[in-house]
Amino acid sequence: MSDIAEWVSSPHELREALDRSDYLADEGMSVALFCAARLPQPLLLEGEPGVGKTEAAKALAAALDTPLIRLQCYEGIDAAEALYEWNFPRQLLAIKVSETAHEHLREEDLFRRDYLLARPLLQAVEHPGPRPAVLLIDEIDRADDEFEAFLLELLAEGSVTIPEIGTVRATHRPVVILTSNRTRDLHDALKRRCLYHWIDYPDVARTTDIVRRRVPQASTPLVESVAAAVARLRTLEVQKPPGVAEAINWVLALDLLGLPALDPQAVETTLGSVLKYREDLELAMSRGPDWLAGP
């Protein structure tokens, strides 16, 4: 643990490290990631889609120079896909080989670590170091609620128990980041084990900074006008308010088309990269491309 304490000595230093891996964290985010890495305690990230929940985990892994192990949740995901699975073909092969060689094969021989396939959660626990792996459990709300129970041991103890082998304890407890889109309430048991951070939409200045990092070839005035336009769009009652990801896509589209500024003409041709519902597009266009393009 001393090593991670050196790498992440204060929220401020972590913020600079994240900055070096091109993720502009605000103070709240750097404090949250600092606590998650140092306590260590799983961190539950919530926020509107497109505010950079997944990016935060990627950036933390880059800043710590450790692998990012990602588990995308979906309905029906189970322990065999998230924790571990026995390598049955290999076990069968071992049985066959021992038969042909007329050897006696004991049951225990078939349930050794060599016959175990590590899935993301076990991989994260077994990561050899020197620093802990970053484990991203993405969109936990998509998994069935029973699945949350599989996570509790990992979240609380940093270990995974395999009945045939025993408990695998992490030498470097993984830094766990969970994200949720709040399609359903998570269990209290899960929440209790987590730190919590809600990510707001960044303001215009921060959006500008973030987009400039991601699309360095775009001119600053263009990025600024896009950031301001995205903020204006959010004041409309659109169904899907655009986030940072949409701002980046918009600038990329404008850049690809070689449009140097966000004029009404450019807005009309590229608005589809920001608003993804027909109703939203109609609503925005009813305000007029001039309003969107800004002064």
Added chain:
Amino acid sequence: MTGAVGTRPPDLAALAGHFATLLHAAGVPVTPERAGRLAATMAMTAPATVSELYWLGRVTLVADHGSIPVYDAVFASVFEGLVDPADFRGDSPPPPPSVRRGETRPPPRGDNPPVSAPMPSPAGAAGDGEEGSSEEDTVQAASSADERLRHEDFARLSPEELAQLGRLRIVAPQRLSRRQVRNRRGTDLDVRASLRRARRTGGEPLSPVVRKRRHRPRRVVLICDISGSMERYSRAYLQLLWNGVSESRAEAFVFATRLTRLTRALTRANPDRALEKAGRLAPDWHGGTRIGEAIAAFNDQHGRRGLARGAVILILSDGWDTGDAQVLAREMQRLRRLAYRIVWVNPRKAADGYRPLVAGMAAALPYVDAFVSGHSLAALDEVLEAIAS
């Protein structure tokens, strides 16, 4: 890091404990475990600024988005006059447009003819007004004496009937799940189980194990109108909400002028306590109705995220909307695209000669799969049928 808050090093554990206590008193459930985490982080990095302290506290003590305003208020009161938490959060976005407060219109009364009147009123201005006694009469006249109880309008409900109501079960229709179960007639090979079985036969997979996708009940979302015009039905319908949440894992919402999610409040063993809690949570009991805005809030904050996708939506309302009917039509159309099925329960439908002339109801009807009355116990069977079909 040097220069913590104040000039001399404060007792961090005491500070964390004190702050957690204040927060707990303000209604945010802070466990000692969380307070301990705050003290631990403060020991690791003495907060250099008030804003850093704000974030350390928020990340460690708060467990959900809804508690953040309370946290902000408590934090501001501790550092009274010194800070405004809004500064730390940067330019926070404007509150969701659909949550509008302060505009509680009184329920419309008197100035409209009742729907059960022989002459239909022109659409838009039409609707039911003062508790149409003629309506109750028609309902009762239509039922035989021994059926009286089952057809009794919820407006006059005895404790016995409420108990009967409490036994109703919402059964949701099924959908195919991604999860599989072992099934002899399945088509997908379960490699893991087949090979495990093969070990019994010397590694020869003689009898393969097959699986089939399992069926799971669809999510049920109950959205109940608790405005003034629905007052006499709300007790009974809340009981239905409680049944749904506690027995069928449904999601429950109520609205009059604003939408309130009641699922958590209703997840309690004792329905009376749950209903009492629910009553405190929703500030707009018996207020005016803004169905369009309420459905919009539901779509924006919950439906679009996935709560309504493939779900059965049950809306319990008389369609009395003091808001814009066009908003309601637009939002119902959005909901229609998300949901599997929309059932609208309107207790006034039971009245003889009822026609959906209230502007709101007329606007919503094209997007509704089933339109049922649900004004009495017998009629609720019809509601349950409409959900299950």
